[in-house]
Amino acid sequence: MKGWEPLKGGESDTSLYRRGDVFAKCCPPEGVPELRDERDRAEWLAGTAIPSAAVVDWVESADGACLMTTAVPGVPGDSLAVEDHAGAMAGLGRAVRELHSLTDCPFERPLASVVALAEDVVRRGAVNPAFLTDEWRKLEPAELLARVVAERPYAESLQELAVCHGDLCLPNVIFDPSTLEVTGLIDLGRLGISDRYIDLALATIQIHDEWSADPAPFLASYGLPDPDQRRLEFHRMLDPLTWG
Numbered sequence: 001m002k003g004w005e006p007l008k009g010g011e012s013d014t015s016l017y018r019r020g021d022v023f024a025k026c027c028p029p030e031g032v033p034e035l036r037d038e039r040d041r042a043e044w045l046a047g048t049a050i051p052s053a054a055v056v057d058w059v060e061s062a063d064g065a066c067l068m069t070t071a072v073p074g075v076p077g078d079s080l081a082v083e084d085h086a087g088a089m090a091g092l093g094r095a096v097r098e099l100h101s102l103t104d105c106p107f108e109r110p111l112a113s114v115v116a117l118a119e120d121v122v123r124r125g126a127v128n129p130a131f132l133t134d135e136w137r138k139l140e141p142a143e144l145l146a147r148v149v150a151e152r153p154y155a156e157s158l159q160e161l162a163v164c165h166g167d168l169c170l171p172n173v174i175f176d177p178s179t180l181e182v183t184g185l186i187d188l189g190r191l192g193i194s195d196r197y198i199d200l201a202l203a204t205i206q207i208h209d210e211w212s213a214d215p216a217p218f219l220a221s222y223g224l225p226d227p228d229q230r231r232l233e234f235h236r237m238l239d240p241l242t243w244g
């Protein structure tokens with residue numbers, strides 16, 4: 001792409017470019033439906049009070065598609081300085097609380113569809129071991145899936161539906177490095193109405209693993225200081241089975 005600087009990073013099969021204040025996320029033809037989902041969700045979130053990246057263009061051809069979004073000012077959560085982690089947890093808690101308070105979201109991500117996706121990934125032998133903990137890597141993905149399936153009735157009976165980000169890892173949250181408020185939630189392909197524990201499970205395990213920090217300040221700021229650990233564990237085991 002002429003005039004565009006290719007960027008490294010990201011976890012998906014997309015390529016990322018930047019030109020000035022615009023990011024372009026591009027995918028091959030087989031990735032178009034997924035990127036289109038991300039575009040639609042980004043357009044919807046931009047119409048709410050939650051800070052995010054605005055969609056500026058969408059280009060589709062036989063070679064694939066590119067989603068152009070405005071650059072969110074600030075620093076992604078995985079690049080913040082250690083001394084900023086505590087303050088950023090407070091900002092993140094407030095932002096996630098506001099996200100979960102939104103109404104009238106047209107996108108749904110029911111647990112049944114997430115489990116079906118995990119079943120498909122496991123059946124294809126496509127689980128990425130890099131997303132598993134040391135303990136889980138010792139087990140067959142089918143065994144992990146069996147545990148998820150066994151725990152599903154518990155998690156499902158208690159689920160609390162809210163507008164969720166769906167992939168609330170630290171690189172997908174941009175912070176103002178001086179105020180430590182969230183300046184934008186990005187990478188919205190999985191945004192939709194789901195169990196709010198999906199976001200809480202990912203955010204807390206990321207804070208623990210990537211920042212080596214106790215997520216208590218995040219949970220306090222979010223307003224759920226004592227979450228159900230069993231539901232957190234359920235979603236932490238399910239999520240890595242859904243990529244691949």
Ligand SMILES: Nc1ncnc2c1ncn2[C@@H]1O[C@H](COP(=O)(O)OP(=O)(O)O)[C@@H](O)[C@H]1O
Nearest residue numbers: 010011012023053069070071072076171172187
């Ligand atoms: N609009 C944007 N504003 C600021 N940073 C962005 C933007 N889009 C992407 N990035 C940066 O690029 C990284 C990868 O983009 P992302 O959309 O999360 O791709 P992936 O799906 O591969 O994770 C992000 O973690 C962030 O650092």
Ligand SMILES: [Mg+2]
Nearest residue numbers: 010011172187
């Ligand atoms: Mg991302």
